[in-house]
Amino acid sequence: MPPKKSQKLTPFSVYIRWRPLPEEPGATEIKKTQSSASDGHSVSLSLPDASGPSSSRGARSWTSAPSFTKVFEADDNNRGVYENVVSQTFPKIMAGKTCNFFAYGHTGSGKTHTIVGYDHEDPQQVGLCLSAAKELFQKIDELNGSTESNDNDQKLAVGLRMYEVRKKSAFDLLNGRTECFVREGPDGKVHVRGETETLEDGKVRVKPIRVVPCWTFEELQTVLEKGLDLRATGTSTVHDKSSRTHAVFELEIVNQALVEARDAVIERQAELVPHGKFATDVYIEENTKRYTQGSDGKYITNLDYTINQERIDAAEATKREYEERVELAEAKVQETFTTSQHPCLGGKFVFVDLAGSEYYDQKSSASAAGSKQTAEEKQEGRQINSDLFALKEVIRARSSNQTRIPFRSSPLTMVLREHFLGSESGFSAMILTVSPAADQYAATMNTVKYGNLVAMAGGP
Template sequence: MNQFRVFTRWRPLSTSDSPQTEIKRKCEEHANSRISMSLVPPTKSIRPWTSEAAFTHVFEATDHNKCVFDAVVAPTLPEVLKGHCCNLFAYGHSGSGKSHTIMGYDFSNPDEFGMCLAAAHHLFEKLETLNEGNHAAALQLGIGLRMYELRNKTAFDLLNGRSSCHVREGYDGQTHIRGETEVLENGKVRVRPVVTKPCWSFDDFRKELLAGLALRATGTSTVHDQSSRTHAVLELEIVTRALLDVRDAVIERQSELVPVAKRATDIYLEENVKGVVQTPEGKYIPNPDYQIDQARIDAAEGQKAEFESFVKKAEDHVEEIMRSSRHDCLGGKLVFVDLAGSEYYHDKAASVSRPKQSAQEQQEGRQINTDLLALKEVIRARALKQARIPFRSSPLTMVLRGHFMGSSTVNSHSAMILTVSPSSEQFAATMNTLKYGNLVGLAGGDKTAR
């Protein structure tokens, strides 16, 4: 069975941390090549904690971003270049180093790039080689970037002015993230998905990434001064201009179908309402004074079917573009998910007192806990190859459904990085992060199958 890889990354003590104590910890490698970890609490009143053999690797504070990238992300890039989807999750409490790991703070030094920027840098090097000798601009390979945040059941498009989008399951059983409805001329109604910014060079990508990061939401809470209570999703997809153009054509054909389908529904209802009357007893019977104009209904339905065929033809064109590409990498995705940490805890291990939560914080904390539990159960169900995967359990797993299903290798090319603080003042938060990683590692590992 394919294992879900879980990594732990300890950050250095910061200047804001108390210099008096650092969490004492020990790692032990087991026969299955996985690692268990033991923590010694800062006070004797708290029992020591030892994980099971759930971790793939533990990065120490001296390991730089390049070291983490080489071990965690680089092995997934060949799969992306085969057209598969690989997912990387980052989990940890605020201040534990998630942003440094995923985004980085030095955007000019390749050795200090975060995982997302480093992945784009390596992919563009590969795409540059694949583009050699290909002079058709429409077929040049690039990276399409999508960035959005999830808060409860709403997504915020970071590359479109942080506009709000709806998370919905469509008639096709797939989850769609759509923006506000646009009413156009001639009754057209268009609902665009999350914006894809096409990047044809690494500099383009870096510019768009920085623009999106500037719109990430942070806010003050009773727990942290800069606490993001959202899950951030960054999707890197290998695209061509031809692929993006035909996807836009699908949206246009759908917008043209809306008024035609509405007219067909209105005519059907109008004719059927005229075709019945209500008796004094309250029963509905055929109207003897009106004959339903079936020809009018059939004409409207015929026009609707014609426009539906236009949509289907546009969708088939997308599939044809994918099939006819001479590069297997077209459509390959690398998805980074910066998970919100469930930081509202009441734990005897807490070394400092916690302020009382506001009602909004309590509600957000419950939703985040639901999301994180649902994610663990999805990983577990996929590892066990269960017939039913509980994607509908939360908005987060609904959104990630397409990414998980796009991975033909189940969990083996997906991973989670736990970012943790070595400060004894953060012992409870660090232990809770490792406990979650322990559950995820076991859910996607061999022990669950036994």
């Protein structure tokens, strides 16, 4: 559905991050230069005629628009990227807003290194997600210490939510990698929920992606690292341990009152389901009895039966009673925000480690690694490219201010919908991770062109 007029399409700040040139014999570097203007940085890329695979030789040079916020060189570490991209958004987070950070690039370009990091003990190499969590705890610990009330329900914590999108499903990394389903609800919002669970008394509960409230940074780091162990990897066209999913990490400021209020909504919805089903069954049953089959096989009105409207009304009244309980529970969630002592409640960081795009050029150096892929992994690679194409089409629609944006094109774009349709006071950034290696010239060019499109996509 098209965005409501009250919604604003949050423009992206786009950054380029060059990874180091691989330490391989004969590795050559593409020609890259950058220039600055009042409205941003532009980059120029070219490949010497004698460099790179035969499929890339003679490739045209290209210069972007001055659309990039900053260009990070190969010697810039994760800490430098964090301070320039993420840390500056804390005023928005502490005002209860949402800030989104996407890592995009071809397979093996350093996306996971940027978002998650591989050395969680080195403060210079910790990924953006854990760095944000650490600073977030420092700020909420100060607020918890200054709170006059001793009410533990108001004590702030960080709720961690981790899941990955693979093919048509999402997988909850904090709940044993339980498969979940991406659906658009009648409220127009996208919901990511697990299998239906049948409880006693006919209750039916469908739990959303699990949120784990963490009260210390050490607790959050432990939970996150356990979730990372469940991420799916496989052989890509570049290496044997490639992330094969789009991973989403959310850090939200919560308190116990908010956690309990949201749990209550799930319980009230579970209570509603059997009564809603019973009301529907009664209505169908009574109206079915109103008709009978004649000798010619056609259905005619059964004049001997009168619909029991009292029975229908009683079932509907009970259903409405439980609907009101759901509404009261949802209102309690909103009340938790309005009565909180801290305006930062609900402030959220969202980090998205997009799966790497893949290229199937038989003349490229990727063909050797690609030949190791199983048929299933090759199919996954095509699905990843399809997801990223859908994401590009969403961005293209944004850039031209179209009234209809194709979020339904893939599960990935459905999941990311709320992060695109944010308030004008929100913030979104994309970090392009690219390789300077000549044999990755086509992939690097594609990534930078993609980012140029994102950066030029403005709001309405």
